[in-house]
Amino acid sequence: MADDKKPTELLKDEHQGVLQKLAALQRVIGQLDNKDEISAELKELAEFFKTEFWIHFTKEEEALFPEIGTFIPRESGPTGMMLVEHEELRSTNTVIQQAVDAYLRNSGGSDVKGTIQENGNRFIEVLRQHIDKEDNILFMMADMHFDQAQIDKVARLFHEIETR
Numbered sequence: 001m002a003d004d005k006k007p008t009e010l011l012k013d014e015h016q017g018v019l020q021k022l023a024a025l026q027r028v029i030g031q032l033d034n035k036d037e038i039s040a041e042l043k044e045l046a047e048f049f050k051t052e053f054w055i056h057f058t059k060e061e062e063a064l065f066p067e068i069g070t071f072i073p074r075e076s077g078p079t080g081m082m083l084v085e086h087e088e089l090r091s092t093n094t095v096i097q098q099a100v101d102a103y104l105r106n107s108g109g110s111d112v113k114g115t116i117q118e119n120g121n122r123f124i125e126v127l128r129q130h131i132d133k134e135d136n137i138l139f140m141m142a143d144m145h146f147d148q149a150q151i152d153k154v155a156r157l158f159h160e161i162e163t164r
């Protein structure tokens with residue numbers, strides 16, 4: 001796909017979309033008592049965080065981070081920290097998905113709303129901070145260090161991941 005934007009710019013654009021979904025998620029999980037009104041939106045948001053959202057993480061994990069790893073070691077550097085946060089977000093999301101499923105099927109018992117709220121708020125908080133660190137620290141480092149060949153390589157991998 002011909003695109004003049006750098007890979008880091010594309011990821012930043014995706015972050016803006018994700019932040020909007022997080023704001024919607026925050027609003028919806030504050031209204032779990034109004035099930036009839038929020039079910040459709042909750043279902044749609046859960047679907048986004050179950051599927052489409054992970055393509056973004058895959059682009060970072062398989063394309064961008066390894067290239068950053070050519071000048072900052074993964075173990076001690078910021079990409080290692082980002083990967084740990086990705087794992088935390090993955091496991092929190094799994095809990096949210098199960099609880100939302102149960103909530104929508106009316107099978108969760110009395111604590112299902114609490115599970116959605118507790119884990120949802122954690123997910124929102126961790127992901128917002130995570131995006132902030134990527135946008136303002138990690139991507140800036142990539143922009144400073146990448147040469148054109150690296151930019152082209154990451155862009156090509158992004159395209160491969162998207163068309164998989």
Ligand SMILES: [Fe+2]
Nearest residue numbers: 011060131134
């Ligand atoms: Fe990201």
